[in-house]
Amino acid sequence: MQLNAGCELSFDAQEPTPLVLMLRPRSGAGQWIIREEYQITPAVNVTEFTDMYGNLCQRLVAPEGPFSIHFSATVQTADESDVAPGAPYTPVEELPDSVLHYTLPSRYCQSDQLGDLATQITDGVEPGYDQAEAIRQWIHKNVTYQYGTSDASTSAVDTADKRIGVCRDFTHLGISLCRALNIPARMVVGYLYQLDPMDLHAWFEAYVDGRWFTFDATQEQPRGNRITVAYGRDAADVAFTTQFGPMTLNDMKVWVDADEPTADVNEKKSESIPTFSTSIGSST
Incomplete structure (x- = not known):
């Protein structure tokens, strides 16, 4: 299924505050990123790196005052998760x-x-x-x-x-x-x-x-129909936002909706957008 998903985060920073964000999914097992949009208000310099688990992370400094982040993406996802009753333990x-x-x-x-x-x-x-x-x-x-x-x-x-x-x-x-x-x-x-x-x-x-x-x-x-954003050992590794200073989260909105392509897009889907005959799962 093709999904439109995203989130909006609204903060208030008491002083300039360094942030590490983990909001961008990447194409991989069971998902293909068709489109994405990242908006930060007010605009600031952003750099991106890949952490030890392969997650996309963004670094920035939020200025003092109101600060908001909008992320949205259109993603082709697998309709089912793999199941394998009886699959053996790996020593x-x-x-x-x-x-x-x-x-x-x-x-x-x-x-x-x-x-x-x-x-x-x-x-x-x-x-x-x-x-x-x-x-x-x-x-x-x-x-x-x-x-x-x-x-x-x-x-x-x-x-x-x-x-x-x-x-x-x-x-x-x-x-x-x-x-x-x-x-x-x-x-x-x-x-x-x-x-x-x-x-x-x-x-x-x-x-x-x-x-x-x-x-x-x-x-x-x-x-x-899942969209993976990040992997880690536990929640300490996969926080969507990590702040290094006084900053208050005022509001958060999250959405995941089925995308309905236009006729023209639908005709080109088999040529331009990967579909998943197999389901979610990975060897990596």
């Missing part, structure tokens, strides 16, 4: 070097403290994909989704104890439980079509059978 000694660090505990994902829970959830389940899916289903059934029940300091251990949170918390718990079983897992942030309520979203990917698979514990069933 640690066979993991690519670039995947190894996703087996380790991180700031919000204390996998070293959740081994007993992970073992309990996956008792009798075949190692690999089925374990990650059992974890996803357990979180979906046993953790309540509710706004205002967690904050920026809430960790996977907190969520396992309180059994309540939002997509960020569901994701940290899923990552931690997978890593506790030596299954590499990473955080993904971006957009999901028909998410209710609409917001920027988070889910996790687990590495089994030599590739990454998508798992979203907030949803009843696997869903496609």
Whole structure:
């Protein structure tokens, strides 16, 4: 499906404040960026770099006073997420070097403290994909989704104890439980079509059978039509905005709508816009 997605952020800076933004998706597994627009008001100098996870990051200094960011994109997305029941566990000694660090505990994902829970959830389940899916289903059934029940300091251990949170918390718990079983897992942030309520979203990917698979514990069933913006070990790596000074977020708007191409665009679609006969998934 072709989607129009984006966000608007309105700030007030108490003084000139350095910012690192992570708002631009890039073409890759399951998505193709057709068009994008980036507006910053007032205009400032912006530089861009690629971080260690392959995410596009923008650096700037917001001037004192009101400051706003508008980003929008049209993206061709995969309609389904890959599922692979029975896909085998990838032994640690066979993991690519670039995947190894996703087996380790991180700031919000204390996998070293959740081994007993992970073992309990996956008792009798075949190692690999089925374990990650059992974890996803357990979180979906046993953790309540509710706004205002967690904050920026809430960790996977907190969520396992309180059994309540939002997509960020569901994701940290899923990552931690997978890593506790030596299954590499990473955080993904971006957009999901028909998410209710609409917001920027988070889910996790687990590495089994030599590739990454998508798992979203907030949803009843696997869903496609996702736009990935960034990957990381946990929320510390994938913040949409990181500020280095006093700055207040006054308002945020997020949208994801189905794009309806004109007849002329539709006729040229097969020539100019990639479509995805396969679904979301990646070996990188």
